[in-house]
Amino acid sequence: MSDSEELNRLADLHQRGVLSDEEFAKAKERVLGAGARTSASYAYATPQSGAPVVNALNAFRRSREDRWIGGVCGGLAKLSGLAAWFWRIVFVALTTCAGGGLLLYVLLWIFVPIED
Structure with a gap:
């Protein structure tokens, strides 16, 4: 499941009242934190993000x-x-x-x- 699909599912659960505000925030942070470490995100990262591949290519x-x-x-x-x-x-x-x-x-x- 992609990050956007996961976030949409979490937002739907939050909207229906299954997740509290705090649970939604923690789950969203977990999804976004895990997505930042995937190899696909390195290809589109900015040089300021500290991604090793991007920094190496810029160097x-x-x-x-x-x-x-x-x-x-x-x-x-x-x-x-x-x-x-x-x-x-x-x-x-x-x-x-x-x-x-x-x-x-x-x-x-x-x-x-x-x-x-």
């Missing part, structure tokens, strides 16, 4: 030090904790398989800002 920058071409692999290495050589191999493999690796690398090079 993604191309590297100035660990770079061969554009610094994308060095930036991914800092973001993920994996070595930059791993990301270079991934991009080369994607490029040789379907050519998508080169396109992805160029797009990241264009749209990801360089670190300060």
